[in-house]
Amino acid sequence: MTSVLRHLSQMALKSLRPIVLCGPSGSGKSTLLQRMMREYPDTFGFSVSHTTRKPRPGEVDGVHYHFTTKDQMLEAIRAGRFLEHATFSGNTYGTSKAAVEDVKKAGKICVLDIDTQGVKQVKQTDLNPWLIFIEPPSLEVLEARLRARKTETEDSLAQRLNVAREEMEYGKTSGNFHVIITNDDLDEAYDKLKKFLEENVFEKKYRTVLYPGGRFYSKTVR
Numbered sequence: 001m002t003s004v005l006r007h008l009s010q011m012a013l014k015s016l017r018p019i020v021l022c023g024p025s026g027s028g029k030s031t032l033l034q035r036m037m038r039e040y041p042d043t044f045g046f047s048v049s050h051t052t053r054k055p056r057p058g059e060v061d062g063v064h065y066h067f068t069t070k071d072q073m074l075e076a077i078r079a080g081r082f083l084e085h086a087t088f089s090g091n092t093y094g095t096s097k098a099a100v101e102d103v104k105k106a107g108k109i110c111v112l113d114i115d116t117q118g119v120k121q122v123k124q125t126d127l128n129p130w131l132i133f134i135e136p137p138s139l140e141v142l143e144a145r146l147r148a149r150k151t152e153t154e155d156s157l158a159q160r161l162n163v164a165r166e167e168m169e170y171g172k173t174s175g176n177f178h179v180i181i182t183n184d185d186l187d188e189a190y191d192k193l194k195k196f197l198e199e200n201v202f203e204k205k206y207r208t209v210l211y212p213g214g215r216f217y218s219k220t221v222r
């Protein structure tokens, strides 16, 4: 009996409910994710996306992307095997249900870094992820950060800022996300993300309480 109780008291329940990080380009998703992965290297995993674009030198099929053809991808989308997909500059990208399952099978919480169009699609599926929106303090700060990142041309910058306006509106609409994190000071933003994860995502341990008479029940503790 004692050993059963000890076992139960050490048992941990992890739902492996996926998390989605969404936010305008430049809002700081990758920066926050990098920190999160550094702090919790064994807890989270990224799903491998599919793409119809050709592999770049050094990219490995099944590691960086699942490289596929337009026809195959279209057929899989039609068959409902994708959670979300989008086309950029003629190439289609998407997250398959199987790719998310693979992360779960490895015992990890799947992290999806997707835009608001992707979030709208995911909401139509039974994935039921935690939805986290990362917003910049303002569009001016967003522009300054994108410029400082030196990854954009004037055209792509203007395009990203245009999309950002719409994404901010969707992100801030009540009920669309479980939490909105303003990424002004990075440490504060990360603390807020961590608090959300601790309160909602991480394993909840069961403490077994023994009643007089030998009956026991399990109580969730944080």
Ligand SMILES: Nc1ncnc2c1ncn2[C@@H]1O[C@H](COP(=O)(O)OP(=O)(O)OP(=O)(O)O)[C@@H](O)[C@H]1O
Residues within 6 Å of the ligand: 023, 024, 025, 026, 027, 028, 029, 030, 031, 032, 145, 146, 148, 149, 183, 184, 185, 186, 187, 189
């Ligand atoms: N709190 C912050 N304060 C100052 N700079 C920041 C902060 N957060 C992120 N940055 C910087 O802003 C730039 C954009 O951040 P990041 O690349 O993480 O954004 P992103 O949302 O992942 O963008 P994309 O969707 O385009 O990949 C980076 O150069 C990053 O170092």
